[in-house]
Amino acid sequence: MFVYRITQTEERARDLSGTGAFLYGGRWNSAGIYMLYTSMNSSLAYLETLVHFNELNMPSRLHITQLELGGSLIDQVPDRDYPEFWRQPDNIETQALGDSWMRANKYLGFEVKSAINPSEFNFLLNPLFPRFHDLVKITLVMPLEIDTRLFR
DSSP: OEEEEEESSHHHHTOOSOHHHHHHOBTTBOTTSOOEEEESSHHHHHHHHHTTOOTTTOOSEEEEEEEEEOSSOEEEOOGGGSOTTTTSTTOHHHHHHHHHHHHHTOSSEEEEEOSSOTTSEEEEEOTTSTTHHHHEEEEEEEEEEOOGGGGO
16 A cells, blocks of 8 residues: 655655654644654645645645555544544544554554545554554655645
């Protein structure tokens, strides 16, 4: 299985540590919890990145990383397990849920619906999972020019 992530620099594109999520938290984790956010396809990864920028702070270039996940150690989160307002940013219920998944360390990652497009999925990877670096391999890193039509 391949998953994708988009970063601002090539250095971060090659960093699978989950340090950004550790430092700042995200929809599915609190600050202090390592997590690597990825998406089922490159287009969703692009959208998931663009929502954090506007035309004034958009970098001129991003980097896309394709990762290959080995094994079948991804748990799919059933609809009934999503907190009521899971699509709202900074929802402490979704953060607490993701924190508990990462702390339990039972799976390489979790398949969750995208808040931008709930018919598609993101994959929350646990960089502290045993053998993480044997199971998650970078297969491609390349620059991604920003199409300025997105900000008309």
